[in-house]
Amino acid sequence: MSRNLKTGVMYPRMAVIGCGLIGSSVIHAARAAGVVGDVAVADASAEHRARIQELGYADLVTADPAEAVKDADLVVLAVPVLAMSGALAQAAPALKPGATVTDVGSVKSAVAEVLTPLIPDGVFLVPGHPIAGTEYSGPDAGFAELFQNRWVILTPLSREDDPYLEAAQQLVDFWRALGANVDRMDDKHHDLVLAVTSHLPHLIAYNIVGTAADLEEVTQAEVMKYSAGGFRDFTRIAASDPTMWRDIFLANKDAVLEILGRFTEDLQALSRAIRWGEGDKLFELFTRTRAIRRGIVAAGQETPEANFGRDHRTP
Structure with missing residues (x-):
């Protein structure tokens, strides 16, 4: 059953690194649900950046991941799996304490292994995978309904401290607000x-x-x-x-x-x-x-x- 929580703004600033089908759909869905404030996008493709600006669904468009994540409360890595460590390495110095970093990759164990050492103290990594998609790609491909009644699997790290558990639960609530069903699972x-x-x-x-x-x-x-x-x-x-x-x-x-x-x-x-x-x-x-x-x-x-x-x- 699809669930769309009326939660208000959950993340005053969201940064999305990589704006293809999933990245752009996260933006559309989050804006439609009213759960984010400003949206910053970092994309390596000059063609993609120009198109994102034309479409107007981001407040900031840049080639620099560090610029995009500055002051972001939620950072979504939406690049191909083998590009995630490079993207996070560029962004990490600018991550603010208390920020949550997640991803949308279809592989979780390898992602957690390479991303965990790059996360600064006070920043929370909660790997994730929305099981949704089409054969289309690029900034034009995204749409707000992509996650409706789809499953999102989160694979939180083995941490039991309250700040981390609260960050993981907030991400659960975020995905549910986008209309998704959420499950938690061991990464392997x-x-x-x-x-x-x-x-x-x-x-x-x-x-x-x-x-x-x-x-x-x-x-x-x-x-x-x-x-x-x-x-x-x-x-x-x-x-x-x-x-x-x-x-x-x-x-x-x-x-x-x-x-x-x-x-x-x-x-x-x-x-x-x-x-x-x-x-x-x-x-x-x-x-x-x-x-x-x-x-x-x-x-x-x-x-x-x-x-x-x-x-x-x-x-």
């Missing part, structure tokens, strides 16, 4: 779960679309013309940002390889069932997988996110 468990639910499906999509493109017996025009629904779904996933997904697979390689090994074994078993005409095994698998799909629909997680992005994207 998060990475294993996401390897199953997100990373491996993307890897399969990239691979199957690449395989189709490489088939000499099938032209690219035929692939585009005769794409059935399943293949179209794969192409949507495979259109996701290449830099982001390269970083995810490299940063979460242990969990991805573990799940990929299990998937390969299951795929070989499926191949044998097809080869030997074992229809009962195929029927049993397809029945189980249909039940999982129905469970996802019943949980309210079937919303076609790509349609949100397409509808809200500036032409």
